[in-house]
Amino acid sequence: MRSYHRTAALLNMVLSCVICSIAVNWIALPNGFVVTGITGLAMTAETFTGINYALIYYGLTLAILLFTAVTLGYKEVSSILFLSILYPLVLWVLNHVQVEIILKEKLIAVMFFGVVYGAGAGLTYRMGYSYGGTDTLSKILKQKVFKAAELKNLLLCLDAVIMLIMLSAFSLDTVAYAFVGQIIYVNSMNYVIFNMGPRLYEIQIVCEDPRAIERFIIEEIGKSATISKVIGGYSQADKIQLDCVCNSREYVQLREFIRDSGIDCFIKVFPLTHVFGRSKDFHRLSDQNL
Structure with missing residues (x-):
C-alpha cells in the first residue's frame, strides 16, 4: 500500500x-x-x-x-x-x-x-x-x-x-x-x-503536549477537539491524543501550523463521507438528501 x-x-x-x-x-x-x-x-x-x-x-x-x-x-x-x-x-x-x-x-x-x-x-x-x-x-x-x-x-x-x-x-x-x-x-x-477530493477529514494527533495545537484548532479555525490519554506501544510513555474534524481548507491550515511550529507528533488523517453535528460544515440528522 x-x-x-x-x-x-x-x-x-x-x-x-x-x-x-x-x-x-x-x-x-x-x-x-x-x-x-x-x-x-x-x-x-x-x-x-x-x-x-x-x-x-x-x-x-x-x-x-x-x-x-x-x-x-x-x-x-x-x-x-x-x-x-x-x-x-x-x-x-x-x-x-x-x-x-x-x-x-x-x-x-x-x-x-x-x-x-x-x-x-x-x-x-x-x-x-x-x-x-x-x-x-x-x-x-x-x-x-x-x-x-x-x-x-x-x-x-x-x-x-x-x-x-x-x-x-x-x-x-x-x-x-x-x-x-x-x-x-x-x-x-x-x-x-x-x-477537490474529500471535503471533511478526521485528524488524529498524538504528542506529549498538544496545547498549542488545541489553541490553534479552537481559536484560529473555529473547531473543537476531543482529548484523551493514550500509551505508546513501543515507548510505553504516556501521551495525549487529540481528535478533530475539519474541512479541507482547515486541514491544510492545521498541517502547515504543525509543520511550521516544529511540533513533534504523530498524525493520522481520515477522509470522511458524512459528519453530523452543530458546526456549519456538518450535516444535521434531519437532512433528507443523504
Missing part, C-alpha cells in the same frame, strides 16, 4: 510539472505575456543575458534549494527537492516543443493560462509538496528575518518586488497581464487544493 501511494504521488508530481510547463510554454509565451514569481525572474534575466529562461530557472531553484538546506534544514528540503529538479527539466524540454495555443483575445489567454497553471500547481500543493519558489523564500524570511510578519504578507511583498524587477525588461502592459494571470492562478490553485 505504501508503494502504491508513493507511485501515485510521483505520477501526480510529474503530471503537475507537465501541466504547469504547458501553461507557461504553450499558452503564456505564444500569446505575448510572461508570468510572475521565480519564472518571471528567469524570463527577465533571459532578456539581458540571452540564456534560455528554463536554464536560468534551473539555476535559481538549485540556489533556493541549497539556501533552504542551510537555513531551514532537511525537512523543508524534502518537500521541494523532487520538484526543484524535475520541473525546470520539464520546463526546458517543453520550451523546445513547437506547440502554440494562441487565442485572439489576450485577456482570455491570460485567464486560460491562470486556470491551467493553477490546476497543475494545486495537484502538488494538495500533497504537501512545493516548487520551491517564492513560498519557500517567504518561509526563510519569516524564520530568519521577519519573525513577527505573517507568511502571506511576506509572499505578497516578494511577488511585488519581482514584478518591479520585471519592469526593467518588460512593458507595464506585459507585467499587468502577468499580475492578472497570477490572481487567476492562485484562485484556481486554491480551488484544486480545497475543493
